[in-house]
Amino acid sequence: MSNDVLNVLLVGVGGQGTILAGRVLSRAAISLGGEVKVSDIHGMAQRGGSVVTQVRFGPRVYAPVIAPGTADFLVAFEKLEACRWLPYLKAGGCLIVNDQEMPPLPVLTGAATYPADLVAVMGKLVQNLVVLDALDLARRAGNVKTVNMVLMGALARRLSISREAWEEALAASVPERFLEVNKKAFNLGWEQ
């Protein structure tokens, strides 16, 4: 894996919109002129399970999947999933995490407990940590389902893809009637 490939891992819970976020990011990345490869999870695993979208772009990209310890960015839609996928982040990589708890079924039924202080735990391991309340920002944008675009905005500010490319990618991925609210969410994320 050459160092000129950028690896972004989007992790969350089935139904949180990781796939759409991956679509927007990958479409925006096409503007850089190199190759783009994306790997998604489909089928049964999506039913409320732990989901991951892997996006890689650079002059020459081979595998569509990211090896452990090589992700430049880990964008986590939920704290437990951030912790679960943390080993994929490379040393010095950036972790963007939505400070939201979605208890998995074993926790709901009392078979397991949701680990406490996950942000503090991850803070000890990761230097480059961005924590935001994406749910609250999505609410402020006008739709709780725009958590994914809040997180994309926060990521976008740390990448070298142009604002125009992001806006075009948004317009190409989101239905017309939801474009404004998604743009708003993206901008709120950008400001974090």
Next chain:
Amino acid sequence: MRELLIGNHALARGAWEAGVRVAAAYPGTPSTEIIEALARYPEVYAEWAPNEKVALEVAIGAAIGGARSLAAMKHVGVNVAADPLMTLAYTGVNAGLVLVSADDPGLFSSQNEQDNRFYARMAQIPCLEPADSQEVKDMVMQAFNLSEEFDTPVILRLTTRIAHSYSLVELGDRQEVPLKSYVKQPAKYVMLPAFGKARHVVVEERRLKLAAYAETAPFNRVEWADRRVGIITSGIAYQYVKEALPGVSVLKLGLTYPLPEKLISDFVKAVKTCYVVEELEPFLEDQIRAWGLGVVGKELVPRVDELSSAIVARTVGSQVAAVAPELVAPDLTAVALPGMRTPGGQRAGEGSVPDARETTTAAPAELPGRPPLMCPGCPHRGVFYVLKKLRLVVAGDIGCYTLGATPPLQAMDSCICMGASLGVAMGLEKARGADFARRVVGVIGDSTFLHSGMTGLLDMVYNGGTGTLIILDNSTTAMTGHQDHPGTGYTASHQPAPKVDLEQIARALGVHRVQVVDSYNLETLERAIQEETAAREPSVIIARRPCALLKKEKEAVYAVSPDNCLSCRYCLDLGCPAISFSDGHGVIDPVLCNGCGLCTQVCPGEAIRKAGEEDE
């Protein structure tokens, strides 16, 4: 014009550009999007067949009739279509026919990870393995030419990482391929024993011609680099090899059956050490070894699960590093963050069990798993709740409802393949007697019943079984993303269609006891299941409610009144993602709640009401 496409959409595009006219499939992850995409092209007739056997037979008829045709299915779907496939290999085609087999190494959504390249070898027909979306498109177009040139069906084998990964694809125009004339040729298409015998000779001649063609086929190429190490590889494994071992010589095989003996032998002899890196079985390796060539393969590379760049680096890479460390990618030999461990990907029903090969160090804390689960409002939930309550033995089947096997419901005893629930229920009865059958039910989905359940039910009636079948009718093929089937009233291209009546099918097969109940009503569900399992004759219960994800309108949600809550936690036994427990009482998440009302039926108090209806 370059577009970012998943392999399946690239395949559909390539087939369309190649002039395909007829395409048929049964939905199955990771193949489903192929027909969905083809159905959007007006020049293509695309259908959802009731099962894969029928899908391939439709493609065969179309190809004999002179139209380029395609059948798409997941790896286990090819098992269902294997009967026509093996004889299609004898008859050959008229216009080109491509069979897409979408294999699932890593079992993202399947019951096994069989390697379907063996089908190509069994049928003696070509197998192509693309390595990214652009290659998928190029190969499907060439596959039609190959099919017509050699008068053979062609298997195009994808894997999940190819079918569902995006990469950039150059789009082209559709080439209008005229309909070939139809000529009656019984000796070619009527496989009587005498004709079949003659055709087998043709198959063998064709195999030799294909093997000769393989030597110079555009799908196979050598990428020379450092000659101390050579690697023979195919499909997605090629990408992992290029990433993990950027400095080695590579023989990339795109046509993996039949194999080019001279090309391979020359390559093996030109390098100091030769490895074979392939996912799943040693399909290439065994044939290469049979020619007496010395290669290293499965003694290093796992046969189980999908591969990755990291696995290639850790297995073959560690051997290469001992000889020539500069040929291995440095960042893949680096260790992941200290003090953490990696998840083993997401596998249905698994928690955070780390993949031993991916583990670096122990995690600071055991993280609770997040297995997939039935959605809020899923109509299957109530059925499995009742089955668990009644402690019945449940012969399961393939669909979302297979999740009924997972905690807290855990109400499933077997799941073999699509349509197996009936045969298994019948077998249990024949092994243990009719009294045991009073505690056994088979469960099957509506789409699944039409796929391959009807014959099992017929068997039960015909051979004097007394079992009970529950058809979980959610009016769609849910797990693969809501495709239509003969019971939904619509075709693959969303045209209205006759809607088959499951109740009448059951009666026509000879079942006298047929009940239709509401999946959301636990009381009638329980009564029906008790009545029908007690009856000493075959019974069918149709538990009917559309999939919760099909609902356009959100129902009024429910809420727990903390004052009335008995803290009994019965509501948690439903395994509903919207229900949790905190501060000594149940809590319903209004965002997740789908308003199905099952929880109000299991609550022994009066604690759960429609939100906003709490007592003053």
